[in-house]
Amino acid sequence: MSAKKIAIVGGGNAGLSVASKLLIKDKSLQITIFDPSETHYYQPAWTLVGAGIYDVNDTIKKEADYIPKGTTWVRDAVMEFIPDANKLVTQKGTSYTYDVLIICPGIQLDWQKIKGLKETLGKNNVSSNYSHEFAPYTWQMIKNFKGGNAVFTNPSTPIKCGGAPHKIMYLACDYWRKQGILDKTNVYYISGGGVIFGIPEYAETLKKVIAEDNIQPIYKADVVEIDAANKKVFYEQKNESGQAERKELHFDICHAVPPQSAPDFIKKSQLADPKNPYGYVEVDMHTLQHTRYSNVFSLGDSSSAPASKTGAAIRKQAPVVTENVLAFLNNKPITAKYEGYSACPIPTKYGKLMLAEFDYSNTPKMTFPFNQAKPRWTMWMLKTKVLPWLYWHKILKGTA
Template identity: 40%
Template sequence: MRRIMTHCRALGFQRALVCTGPGNTLDCKIVVVGGGTAGCAAAAALSQKFPEQVAIVEPAIVHHNQPMWTLVGAGIKRLEETRRAMAAVLPSQAQWVRSSLKEVCPERNFLVTTDMQRINYDYLVMACGLSIDYSAIKGLPDALATPYVSTNYSPTLCAKTWDCLQRLESGNAVFTYPTGPVKCGGAGQKITYMAEDYFRTTGKRDNITVTYNTALPRIFGAAYYADALEPMCAQRGIQVNLGLDLVEVRSASREAVFKKVGAIEGLMEVVQTYDFLHVVPKQAPHAFLKDSDLVDSTGFVDVNPSTLQHSKHQNVFALGDCSNLPTSKTAAAVSAQLPVLLQSLQAVIEEREPMAVYNGYTSCPITTRKGKVMMCEFDYQGMPCETFPGLDQRKESKLMWFVKTVALPYSYWNILLKGWAPWRQIPRRISQIGKPNTP
């Protein structure tokens, strides 16, 4: 592999190198599957330690900063700011195999890509995210083509959300959150609050009802923050309906059909008409992993929640959305998982028992209105695990707005994707002095 990369450099490739082709066989020390948030960060860190011994399997040519899509949907950022060429963000010391994983054979330490390249590895890092299934909600694909329905979960649609909000003068604005696994559990309500604030500040609020229908039993998974969010919704006149799961969108009549969670099939249906509908689509583990020996019964890669090492295959690890780590799936979680992954992998390479511990740290900066954010940070137990000393993070804050809109986008591109996990640890460690729950 080292020889191929040297050859590519001689040809003038400076950034992530694409050097393989259909039918090839590649041997490498570490393979990272996926070049999104988790894969890019992991590959960057690992290739600094093991230059030219890391390969990344990633089919996409564009890398998206997904946490910024909420800001695009609310008219705060431009879509162009959320994307960069994959070749520019993947680490130059690693080899980019521009293809998709087809199947893995963890018993024999190789994987096969969709264009039939075989890659033999010593260590495997799974970071291929999850899959969004628009058709799991009846009528949604057609509805998304109408001017009244949008979702911030798609790079091609998040800008449409802002167009819809601007166009809406009166009627019902309905926002949803589904059952099942979801990346960024707060994204559905972030856009609800930003929309409500926009309607209020533009004088349209009296003519628009704002409804947030969530399939969950509370507005937010971590009770500590739910306790602050629920009264805020009540105070702002946002109608919150719990235990409602969107199952169908009838675009001809502009009706959203919800099923009460736990109700018997066909019973307890709630139908709401909408003038704007924001949908958080159903999400699921990738189908290509379904029959592999890597996943648990839910279809996510089965790893130890502390060490991120695979439960059966000691040379396999996972981080990010594709893993079955029982925490909220976020880029912030990836930033806390990364140093643990690096330590666990290093331990296995040195034939030691992995000892590093990930405590489930995750973060959800809830944009409560333009200029204000409630910075929710919590662990596996949903207990607060906060970074900023002396600040009540349940209060809406201007400083946290700055963190969400300026500091985090900057650190996403320039720190996290560079694999500089320790950078995140330093301010957190300092701020956590004297506080419990340090990850």
């Protein structure tokens, strides 16, 4: 019997983890990873870069050094899927066939959906930790700030790491408090959400931080424009009759997070979930198998599984996809199930971190034998030291 051909679209956190895990279980698989990027990013540390305690260069490594041995890397972007023919087509126009397709090209940052944002990023006191290019500028802004209006934004679309828009805000406030600047500052959090965090046990901790830092949340509001020349953020907020009202706020510094959606080539493909406004790959939320094409699986930020989009979620999704792909290839029932686990490590101050863990039931699922809703130094060490090491040495290698 000829070797089974697995095509993996995206060699990021999810793609490399699942490729490594598959090979550990079955060396005979012929795995091809499609990814045009020469670099691999450890994105969770960009918050720490923005907070001035992590070198951005330590978050960027050569993709070639992490492609699992025994797989083939095609340095080309996938542009089209023809699932009825088990075929995909790349940007360079080459077609490939597969027995199993695993889709994980991450999420798309829709910067252009906020008018004026892209043009001003990285200058005029507007930044975003959502790009390695600008995260160092976030720190410049925080460090050089002398007081005034500090605006942090969070879109209403699902995003990768739902905590990242406010993590940087708490660290900035802590820094300004120590510099004696917080008293001269109005901190605003403009968020598309209706609460600070979806799980009450963890939200309680953050509400206290918000009160201590004197942060003014503006909920159910979407930023639509940033006018850098006039230092204004415009946002739309629904009034009591449900109509969107346009409002504005002056800023001296602004940390902006763009709306996000599935990459366009996924959205326009037959594999996208037609019911999902963000166009993710349509999978069963537990088995991560496509609901219409049984030889297609998806995990990570581009899948429709309604979990919080994080690397932590991928750690639990990758073993499920591995097991179910192998079961599919061996004509066995698909039984492995993902229960929606995700985690959000939220620093509340330099040296203090709340590790929020939860699943589809939206209740805390704590790993450690203590109350993780309480910010701790040990959890800060986990985020700043242990997890980056684990990522490069174990997670991408499929052994954690």
